[in-house]
Amino acid sequence: MNQAEVSKLISQLRITMRPNKRHLKNSEGPEGRLLKLRKTVTALVKHERIELFYNRADEARGYAELLISNAIRYGDRHKATMELADYWLLEKQLVHKLFKVLVPRYENFSSSYTRMLKAPRDYPGIYYKKSVLEFRGNPFPALVPDYTQNRNLLHNVLLDEARKEFRREQLAKMANKFAAETAAPPALATQENDAGN
Amino acid sequence: MNVNARVLSNRLAQQCSLKRIVTFSTKPTQQAAAVAVPQQKDAANSAPVRKPIVPAHYRFVYPEFLPDPKVEWRNTVREKLERLDMLDRRRQIELPEFYVGSILAVTSSDPHAAGKISRFVGICIHRERCGLRARFILRNVIDHQGIEVVYELYDPTIQKVEVLRLEKRVDDSLFYLRDALPEFSTFDEQMEPETLEEGTPVPINDIKVVLRPRPWLERWERQNLLGVANIDQYIKDKHRKSAEKVQKPWEKYDMMKHYRATIPEEEQKEIFAEVHTELHTLELQRKRNKRKRSFVKPKQLA
Numbered sequence: 001m002n003q004a005e006v007s008k009l010i011s012q013l014r015i016t017m018r019p020n021k022r023h024l025k026n027s028e029g030p031e032g033r034l035l036k037l038r039k040t041v042t043a044l045v046k047h048e049r050i051e052l053f054y055n056r057a058d059e060a061r062g063y064a065e066l067l068i069s070n071a072i073r074y075g076d077r078h079k080a081t082m083e084l085a086d087y088w089l090l091e092k093q094l095v096h097k098l099f100k101v102l103v104p105r106y107e108n109f110s111s112s113y114t115r116m117l118k119a120p121r122d123y124p125g126i127y128y129k130k131s132v133l134e135f136r137g138n139p140f141p142a143l144v145p146d147y148t149q150n151r152n153l154l155h156n157v158l159l160d161e162a163r164k165e166f167r168r169e170q171l172a173k174m175a176n177k178f179a180a181e182t183a184a185p186p187a188l189a190t191q192e193n194d195a196g197n
Numbered sequence: 198m199n200v201n202a203r204v205l206s207n208r209l210a211q212q213c214s215l216k217r218i219v220t221f222s223t224k225p226t227q228q229a230a231a232v233a234v235p236q237q238k239d240a241a242n243s244a245p246v247r248k249p250i251v252p253a254h255y256r257f258v259y260p261e262f263l264p265d266p267k268v269e270w271r272n273t274v275r276e277k278l279e280r281l282d283m284l285d286r287r288r289q290i291e292l293p294e295f296y297v298g299s300i301l302a303v304t305s306s307d308p309h310a311a312g313k314i315s316r317f318v319g320i321c322i323h324r325e326r327c328g329l330r331a332r333f334i335l336r337n338v339i340d341h342q343g344i345e346v347v348y349e350l351y352d353p354t355i356q357k358v359e360v361l362r363l364e365k366r367v368d369d370s371l372f373y374l375r376d377a378l379p380e381f382s383t384f385d386e387q388m389e390p391e392t393l394e395e396g397t398p399v400p401i402n403d404i405k406v407v408l409r410p411r412p413w414l415e416r417w418e419r420q421n422l423l424g425v426a427n428i429d430q431y432i433k434d435k436h437r438k439s440a441e442k443v444q445k446p447w448e449k450y451d452m453m454k455h456y457r458a459t460i461p462e463e464e465q466k467e468i469f470a471e472v473h474t475e476l477h478t479l480e481l482q483r484k485r486n487k488r489k490r491s492f493v494k495p496k497q498l499a
Contacts, residue, residue, distance in 0.1 A: 003327045004263040005458045006256040012461035019268035021453060031447050059453075066452040087450045 011069045014112035042090040049134035057133040251469040258294045261331035279328040298366030304357040322371035338383040367423040376413045377406040
C-alpha cells in the first residue's frame with residue numbers, strides 16, 4: 001500500500017503495459033538496459049519500422065510512447081522534456097524529427113502512436129520470439145492486408161446492394177421523366193392549336 | 198455521462214474522417230459526422246455542461262485518495278468503497294491539509310492515558326500508504342527523549358487533528374531528524390496554531406538541519422538530502438566514493454519507472470471528479486463553523 005507519486009503528471013498509455021519491467025540481459029546493469037532501449041527507441045524514431053526480438057520491442061515501446069506523449073504535452077520549450085529527448089535519442093537530428101514531425105502527426109490521435117506485430121522467426125534459429133515495431137502513419141506500405149475493401153465482407157455486400165438499388169431507382173425515375181416528356185408534346189400542340197383558334 | 202457521449206461522438210467523427218471504412222461508401226459516414234457535429238454544437242449552446250472543476254493542487258492535498266499504482270494490487274471496487282469510507286470519516290472529523298514538515302497536534306483516545314485522551318504535538322516526518330491505511334509519523338523531543346508516534350489518518354480513535362504550522366520542507370521525508378541535534382525536532386506542546394492567509398501558497402521552509410556526528414541510523418550521504426547542512430563534516434573520502442557509486446543518475450530518465458509509480462492524469466481526474474464535490478462542500482462547511490468543535494461524539498447504539 002504505497003502512496004502514488006504525485007510530483008509528476010503523466011498521460012495514460014494507450015497500450016497494455018506489463019506490471020513489471022523485463023530485465024533485458026546485459027552486463028552493465030540497469031544503466032546498460034536503458035542504453036539498449038535508447039538504441040532501440042532511436043532506431044524506431046529514425047526508421048519508423050524496425051524488426052527485433054519481441055521482449056526488447058515490448059520494453060522499448062512504452063518508452064517511445066511516453067517520449068511522444070511528453071513531447072506533445074510539454075512542447076519543445078520545456079527544459080525537462082528536452083533533456084529527456086536528448087537522453088533517449090542518441091542521434092541529435094532526431095530531436096528535431098520528434099518535435100517537428102512526430103508531434104504534429106500524433107497531436108490529435110486517440111489511439112497508440114506505435115504498433116507492434118508478431119514476426120515469424122527463422123527455423124532453425126535462435127528461439128526468441130521476433131516482432132515488428134512501427135510508428136502509426138509511417139510512409140511504408142502496410143504490413144497487414146487491409147480487408148476492409150474485401151467485397152465479400154457482409155457490410156460491403158450490403159453497401160453494394162444498396163448502391164445497386166439506388167441506381168435502379170434513379171434509372172426508373174429518369175425513365176419515368178423521359179416517358180412523361182415524350183408524352184407531353186402532343187398535349188402541348190393541342191393547347192397551342194386551341195390558342196391559335 | 199454527457200461528457201462521455203460527447204467524447205464518444207468526437208471519436209466516431211474522427212474515425213469516420215480517417216476513412217478507414219470502404220472508400221466507396223464514405224458519403225454516408227461523412228453525413229453521419231456532419232450530423233454529429235451540429236448535435237454537439239446544440240448541446241454546447243442550449244445547456245452548457247459544467248465539467249467538475251477539480252483544482253490541480255488536490256493531488257497534493259489529498260494524496261491518499263489516489264490508489265497504490267502497483268498493478269497487481271489494484272482493485273477498482275475496493276478503491277471506490279475505500280474512498281466512500283474515507284469521505285464518511287471526513288464528515289465526522291476534520292482532517293486538514295498538511296505536508297511532511299508541518300507541525301501537527303493529534304488528539305486521540307487512549308485507554309491508558311489520564312482522562313483517556315492523549316494529545317501529541319510534533320513535526321510530520323513522513324507520510325505513507327494510501328486509502329484507509331494512510332498514515333503519518335509525528336516526531337518531537339520530550340524530556341530530552343526523542344518520541345515518534347505513528348498515526349493512521351483514518352483511525353477512528355483519532356479525535357482531532359490540528360495543524361499548528363502549515364509548511365513544507367525541501368525533502369520528501371525527514372527521517373534525518375532522528376540523527377539531527379534535538380533542537381531541530383523540539384516543539385512546544387503549548388504551541389498556538391499559526392494562521393496562514395487564504396490563497397497564499399504553502400510556504401517551503403528551507404531550514405538546514407545540523408546532524409550529530411556518526412554513527413548514524415542511515416547513510417545520509419547517499420540520499421542527496423537538501424535540508425542537511427553538515428554531512429560533509431563527518432564523512433570521509435571512502436564514504437564519498439561509495440556514495441557516488443550507488444547514485445543512479447539514469448533513473449531520472451526512466452519514464453516507465455515513473456509511470457509505474459504514478460497514477461496517470463486521466464485516472465486522477467476521474468478519481469477526484471468523483472470525490473471533489475463532497476470534499477469541497479466539507480471544506481466550505483469547516484470554513485463556516487470554524488469555531489465549533491470539529492469532533493462529533495458517536496451516537497450510542499443500543
